[in-house]
Amino acid sequence: MTIELQATLENSSKSLLLTPNPSSIKPKWSIEDSEKLYRIQGWGDPYFSINAAGHVTVSPQGDHGGSLDLYELVESLRKRNIGLPLLLRFSDILADRINRLNAAFARGIARYNYPNAYRGVYPIKCNQHRHLVESLVRYGKPYHFGLEAGSKPELMIALATLEPIASDNSDTPQSLLICNGYKDREYIETALLARRLGHRPIIVVEQVSEVTIAIEISRNLGIKPILGVRAKLSTQGMGRWGTSTGDRAKFGLTIPEMLSVVNQLKAADMLDCLQLLHFHIGSQISAISVLKEAMTEASQIYVQLAKLGANMQYIDVGGGLGVDYDGSKTNFYASKNYNIQNYVNDIISAVQEACEAATISCPILMSESGRAIASHQSVLIFDVLAINDVPNELPEVVKEKEHLIIRNLWETLETITNENYQEAYHDVVQFKEEAISLFNFGYLSLKERAKAEQLYWVCCRKILQICRQQEYVPDDLEDLEKIMASIYYINLSVFQSAPDTWAIDQLFPIMPIHRLDEEPTNRGTLADITCDSDGKIDQFIDLRDVKSVLELHPFMEDQNSSEHRETSLPNHQPYYLAMFLVGAYQEVMGNFHNLFGDINVVHIQMNPKGYHIEHLERGDKISDVLSYVQYDAEDLLENMRRYTEQALEDNRMSLEQSQLLLENYERSLRHYTYLAN
Numbered sequence: 001m002t003i004e005l006q007a008t009l010e011n012s013s014k015s016l017l018l019t020p021n022p023s024s025i026k027p028k029w030s031i032e033d034s035e036k037l038y039r040i041q042g043w044g045d046p047y048f049s050i051n052a053a054g055h056v057t058v059s060p061q062g063d064h065g066g067s068l069d070l071y072e073l074v075e076s077l078r079k080r081n082i083g084l085p086l087l088l089r090f091s092d093i094l095a096d097r098i099n100r101l102n103a104a105f106a107r108g109i110a111r112y113n114y115p116n117a118y119r120g121v122y123p124i125k126c127n128q129h130r131h132l133v134e135s136l137v138r139y140g141k142p143y144h145f146g147l148e149a150g151s152k153p154e155l156m157i158a159l160a161t162l163e164p165i166a167s168d169n170s171d172t173p174q175s176l177l178i179c180n181g182y183k184d185r186e187y188i189e190t191a192l193l194a195r196r197l198g199h200r201p202i203i204v205v206e207q208v209s210e211v212t213i214a215i216e217i218s219r220n221l222g223i224k225p226i227l228g229v230r231a232k233l234s235t236q237g238m239g240r241w242g243t244s245t246g247d248r249a250k251f252g253l254t255i256p257e258m259l260s261v262v263n264q265l266k267a268a269d270m271l272d273c274l275q276l277l278h279f280h281i282g283s284q285i286s287a288i289s290v291l292k293e294a295m296t297e298a299s300q301i302y303v304q305l306a307k308l309g310a311n312m313q314y315i316d317v318g319g320g321l322g323v324d325y326d327g328s329k330t331n332f333y334a335s336k337n338y339n340i341q342n343y344v345n346d347i348i349s350a351v352q353e354a355c356e357a358a359t360i361s362c363p364i365l366m367s368e369s370g371r372a373i374a375s376h377q378s379v380l381i382f383d384v385l386a387i388n389d390v391p392n393e394l395p396e397v398v399k400e401k402e403h404l405i406i407r408n409l410w411e412t413l414e415t416i417t418n419e420n421y422q423e424a425y426h427d428v429v430q431f432k433e434e435a436i437s438l439f440n441f442g443y444l445s446l447k448e449r450a451k452a453e454q455l456y457w458v459c460c461r462k463i464l465q466i467c468r469q470q471e472y473v474p475d476d477l478e479d480l481e482k483i484m485a486s487i488y489y490i491n492l493s494v495f496q497s498a499p500d501t502w503a504i505d506q507l508f509p510i511m512p513i514h515r516l517d518e519e520p521t522n523r524g525t526l527a528d529i530t531c532d533s534d535g536k537i538d539q540f541i542d543l544r545d546v547k548s549v550l551e552l553h554p555f556m557e558d559q560n561s562s563e564h565r566e567t568s569l570p571n572h573q574p575y576y577l578a579m580f581l582v583g584a585y586q587e588v589m590g591n592f593h594n595l596f597g598d599i600n601v602v603h604i605q606m607n608p609k610g611y612h613i614e615h616l617e618r619g620d621k622i623s624d625v626l627s628y629v630q631y632d633a634e635d636l637l638e639n640m641r642r643y644t645e646q647a648l649e650d651n652r653m654s655l656e657q658s659q660l661l662l663e664n665y666e667r668s669l670r671h672y673t674y675l676a677n
């Protein structure tokens with residue numbers, strides 16, 4: 001039996017390895033296949049697509065402007081010594097997002113004959129970086145696009161960044177400055193005084209106590225505030241931020257509290273100051289029905305406040321305008337089942353209907369869209385450092401007296417067919433478990449265990465290939481794809497650069513930015529370089545639900561360096577991946593786990609000749625991140641010098657070794673916290 005088996009194995013060992021079966025050879029992989037696979041049109045249109053070279057291209061001005069090759073851009077930045085990981089910001093995309101939002105309101109207002117205007121504001125908390133906020137204010141100027149502050153530091157940004165008086169001296173209304181968040185006296189006083197600069201700050205009351213302070217400060221300064229109230233709607237949101245509304249939500253005033261604010265203002269003869277109603281039903285509204293319901297409730301509150309005698313002028317629908325991260329156009333949490341125009345039309349029609357029914361004048365419409373404005377402009381680029389595949393080698397030929405468990409695995413491998421693959425899978429799983437028990441009891445040597453494991457993986461691979469050709473995969477085999485996935489080690493910290501993937505399982509589209517004319521034959525998950533098992537990405541966008549592995553390419557040998565393989569590592573060509581739509585929330589919420597610091601940021605702007613680098617922010621050096629946790633680089637270096645001197649004195653190292661160590665240490669302090677490739 002054993003001898004026979006050996007013979008067949010020797011003859012057939014080639015065919016056991018996984019050469020594709022000729023009948024399944026498909027036509028050559030095309031970029032259309034990549035487009036479909038990574039769903040780039042779904043989430044990327046009109047900014048991202050794939051060119052004939054198989055590279056991702058960026059069209060920062062959308063449909064009307066040039067495009068640039070992302071792969072070539074990254075290569076040219078690397079030549080300028082701007083290493084990976086790298087965040088690219090395309091300011092033209094920001095401009096396009098602002099244009100789109102304002103154009104949608106303009107269209108909606110025209111369509112419904114809405115008798116008032118739209119004045120959007122950008123919520124600074126979504127991405128506070130100076131160059132972004134400044135560009136935003138610049139691009140928003142024609143629309144009188146304002147800012148929203150949710151804290152004192154954000155208020156300071158807004159006050160100094162928005163122009164208080166329109167420079168063209170026109171009498172068009174100023175951009176608005178919405179003051180949200182918890183407020184102390186200093187906050188309210190500063191906002192009130194800013195009115196004298198020409199700003200139009202609207203203080204949105206979130207706590208009843210704030211109105212008491214506002215009344216007092218206003219009397220002391222002799223300046224009247226413009227006030228708003230934030231309503232706690234009973235409409236329940238959905239998804240991750242669904243609890244932003246509802247009776248026990250963290251923010252806003254209940255109806256009795258709102259009435260108490262009205263009464264206080266009335267008593268102070270300041271009811272004319274109350275001009276705005278605000279609500280926010282949570283970020284990333286996936287289902288338009290939630291917005292419709294909230295609009296109905298909020299519009300009624302607005303009407304009722306006007307009827308109580310408040311001088312109502314504005315309705316501010318907050319944030320929540322969603323981003324379609326998976327391109328599925330559904331009410332899945334990573335998607336949204338509406339477009340900007342649907343969203344805008346629903347807002348306009350609800351407000352108009354309520355106001356006309358009550359014969360009060362229609363307010364200025366406001367929104368605080370952050371995610372929908374800031375997400376698309378940032379692209380995170382990182383390289384793959386190494387790939388770990390499950391073993392794919394047959395062990396040496398089975399000896400006559402091989403342990404039964406190994407012979408069993410061999411035999412299973414030989415006999416896997418389209419008919420019995422499910423049963424074969426159960427068998428090999430059981431054999432592998434048995435092999436481990438045998439090893440634990442001392443009946444299997446380390447070499448034998450290695451053989452058993454190799455056989456197990458080769459069996460699994462063969463079974464997986466059969467599964468992939470089936471239309472229906474039995475439940476118990478569904479995990480096989482994940483078990484067999486390669487691990488791609490990426491030069492990135494998800495905690496620093498994509499914290500929401502870790503904290504709240506947020507999905508972002510991820511794909512290679514080159515080799516897209518080549519079939520991605522591997523399936524992989526991503527592991528970052530932090531020493532934390534949570535530092536990984538194993539959920540990826542899919543048309544339905546999510547998928548646990550991503551289609552990726554194997555490394556491509558580097559022809560130049562393979563000659564001197566010993567000396568030059570790595571000997572593969574760089575493989576670049578990108579995570580898209582990361583412009584909202586990711587940068588500031590990132591943290592310094594394992595002391596991986598801020599990454600390089602490059603601002604790209606299109607010009608008639610192509611593009612230029614508008615601005616470069618160098619990422620943290622190692623000495624920078626050390627100083628965040630109170631280490632002084634000089635002190636550390638001094639200690640190292642002392643220890644080295646001591647080692648030299650004691651003859652534990654040579655002078656050359658000590659020099660090499662100190663040089664490395666000193667140079668590292670000045671270097672990027674990520675790995676250099």
Ligand SMILES: *Cc1c(COP(=O)(O)O)cnc(C)c1O
Nearest residue numbers: 280283284319320368369370371
């Ligand atoms: C966070 C927040 C926003 C922004 O929400 P997006 O979903 O990013 O548009 C707007 N308004 C308030 C009050 C917020 O807290």
